[in-house]
Amino acid sequence: MLEITDFPGSGDPSHLLPRATRLNEPYFAGLAEGRLRLQRCTACGHARYPVAPACPRCATSGGRWDELAGTGSVHSWIRYRRSYLPEFEPLMPYVVLCVALDDGPRMVGRLARAGGDPAIGGRVRAVVERLPSGRHTLAFR
Amino acid sequence: MTGVAIAGIGTAGFGRFEGEALASLADVALSRALEDAGLQRARIDGLVSHIGSPRGIDYDELALLLGLRVRYAAQTWEHGRFGATVITTAAMALAHDLCDYAVCIAAYANSLFARIGTAGGVGFREGMREGGGPHAEAPHAGMAAPIAGAAMSTRRYLERYGIDRDRLGAVAVAQRRAAERNPLAVMREPMTQTDYEASRFIVEPLRLLDCSVPVDTAAAVILTRDDRARDLPRPPVHLLAFQGIHAGPGEFIFGRPGLGINQADDDDWRPLGADEPVFRRAGVGPADVDTLHCYDGFTSQVLWTLERFGFCGPGEAADWVQGGRIELDGELPVNTSGGHLSEGHANGWGHTLEIVRQLRGEAGPRQIDGVRVAQWATTLGDSIIYGRERV
Numbered sequence: 345m346l347e348i349t350d351f352p353g354s355g356d357p358s359h360l361l362p363r364a365t366r367l368n369e370p371y372f373a374g375l376a377e378g379r380l381r382l383q384r385c386t387a388c389g390h391a392r393y394p395v396a397p398a399c400p401r402c403a404t405s406g407g408r409w410d411e412l413a414g415t416g417s418v419h420s421w422i423r424y425r426r427s428y429l430p431e432f433e434p435l436m437p438y439v440v441l442c443v444a445l446d447d448g449p450r451m452v453g454r455l456a457r458a459g460g461d462p463a464i465g466g467r468v469r470a471v472v473e474r475l476p477s478g479r480h481t482l483a484f485r
Numbered sequence: 486m487t488g489v490a491i492a493g494i495g496t497a498g499f500g501r502f503e504g505e506a507l508a509s510l511a512d513v514a515l516s517r518a519l520e521d522a523g524l525q526r527a528r529i530d531g532l533v534s535h536i537g538s539p540r541g542i543d544y545d546e547l548a549l550l551l552g553l554r555v556r557y558a559a560q561t562w563e564h565g566r567f568g569a570t571v572i573t574t575a576a577m578a579l580a581h582d583l584c585d586y587a588v589c590i591a592a593y594a595n596s597l598f599a600r601i602g603t604a605g606g607v608g609f610r611e612g613m614r615e616g617g618g619p620h621a622e623a624p625h626a627g628m629a630a631p632i633a634g635a636a637m638s639t640r641r642y643l644e645r646y647g648i649d650r651d652r653l654g655a656v657a658v659a660q661r662r663a664a665e666r667n668p669l670a671v672m673r674e675p676m677t678q679t680d681y682e683a684s685r686f687i688v689e690p691l692r693l694l695d696c697s698v699p700v701d702t703a704a705a706v707i708l709t710r711d712d713r714a715r716d717l718p719r720p721p722v723h724l725l726a727f728q729g730i731h732a733g734p735g736e737f738i739f740g741r742p743g744l745g746i747n748q749a750d751d752d753d754w755r756p757l758g759a760d761e762p763v764f765r766r767a768g769v770g771p772a773d774v775d776t777l778h779c780y781d782g783f784t785s786q787v788l789w790t791l792e793r794f795g796f797c798g799p800g801e802a803a804d805w806v807q808g809g810r811i812e813l814d815g816e817l818p819v820n821t822s823g824g825h826l827s828e829g830h831a832n833g834w835g836h837t838l839e840i841v842r843q844l845r846g847e848a849g850p851r852q853i854d855g856v857r858v859a860q861w862a863t864t865l866g867d868s869i870i871y872g873r874e875r876v
Contacts, residue, residue: 353627360624362615393748394616400734400748419745420641423689428602428629440628442637442746449748452637454627464644481625 357431358477375480383407391448414470416445490714490721493522493707499829510703511592518705531584541593568833592703602630638739646800654681664823700829726766731866758795778836
């Protein structure tokens with residue numbers, strides 16, 4: 345289970361999420377329970393993100409929802425020195441990580457702790473941030 | 486050979502034109518292109534519009550407001566990446582006799598909108614697409630603005646190949662030096678590597694001077710078939726070959742195949758070089774290209790384009806561009822108008838006008854000696870190779 349915390353920024357960034365659909369419902373329902381659930385291809389075993397009707401690796405349609413550990417290593421990272429989003433302004437200068445999940449694809453999420461430069465290859469784990477609307481987003485620490 | 490050539494070009498210039506109607510800017514660009522081509526407006530029977538409403542102007546409005554009566558019209562999604570696609574769409578329409586004189590028009594104003602990457606900015610809502618933004622925006626994670634995807638890819642690239650980030654400065658400095666000799670460029674103040682290294686970070690690892698300069702503009706490019714182009718006053722600039730934008734899980738606008746960015750594969754990809762289809766069809770290779778013009782929203786895109794099209798190997802471009810190699814008197818002059826970084830971000834149209842000037846020998850203080858072959862190329866794999874003579 346992933347730790348669930350409240351979004352530490354300002355206001356509600358829910359309007360910045362993709363629209364909720366029948367396709368992505370299991371992903372967001374998983375986050376609400378503190379689980380990282382992604383689709384895994386039944387033909388080649390590839391776990392994918394973003395949520396999609398077909399496997400990006402072998403193009404097989406469908407797949408089953410699978411729970412991932414949420415651990416991974418830093419693939420790349422950026423740090424915002426200019427603010428673009430008022431909801432994230434109190435968190436400036438914040439870091440966004442691209443994380444290679446141990447058992448899945450690369451995903452991006454804000455680094456949910458202050459600190460120095462992340463190390464490429466450094467170990468991180470996914471956490472869930474609860475937004476005021478009751479929707480959720482993924483971050484890392 | 487595609488059998489199609491550019492017969493005329495025109496632009497309203499680059500800058501902030503808040504009070505001007507988009508149609509007025511487009512009319513200036515079109516009038517200049519028609520004068521350049523020696524054609525009357527009534528001869529235009531094909532229209533391809535690049536950037537539509539609200540930032541730009543749609544094909545139907547263009548035709549209505551500019552008095553164009555066309556039998557072929559098309560338009561692309563609003564992104565700059567479709568500049569070459571607009572030209573090749575016109576070329577294909579000409580090749581199939583759907584029209585005889587096609588004009589490509591890009592007219593748009595960035596100054597009417599909030600800063601790119603902020604709410605109300607151009608394309609902001611696309612960040613919330615179901616599959617993520619067109620530049621890998623994930624605004625719910627705080628990852629807003631096109632620069633974010635570019636910065637993420639640049640970090641990955643620098644780390645993977647052990648490159649000092651300030652090596653990117655050679656691209657910014659080279660293009661500024663060219664822009665100093667371009668009266669149309671919005672950024673003509675001399676810039677040194679020291680200036681570059683002193684510029685502030687916007688999204689680390691990218692500095693302000695890694696970023697292009699948003700502008701308002703209009704550009705018009707008139708194309709026709711080679712047999713008709715021969716009868717017009719200006720020397721035809723032939724489209725020798727072209728290829729389209731590549732897309733799929735292995736492609737991302739920032740980076741090049743094999744870099745492992747976004748969801749693309751992380752592998753030991755090698756460029757095809759002279760075997761790239763656009764080169765094979767044109768009958769030339771990278772070594773035959775006299776000047777390269779490439780999409781440069783950010784400095785690192787120039788490096789990735791050089792690698793993608795085989796001008797150098799993977800991870801080598803940051804070294805390859807040092808020492809003036811891509812400057813006006815260098816081995817491969819790149820973006821000789823100053824490009825998006827210094828002339829202004831005109832979605833590839835400033836580059837296209839410059840290619841035509843270079844191949845006609847009309848680039849003035851920027852003219853490269855003996856230019857025969859010029860290439861447009863992007864990180865997404867699309868390219869047009871232009872020639873002064875048919876080969």
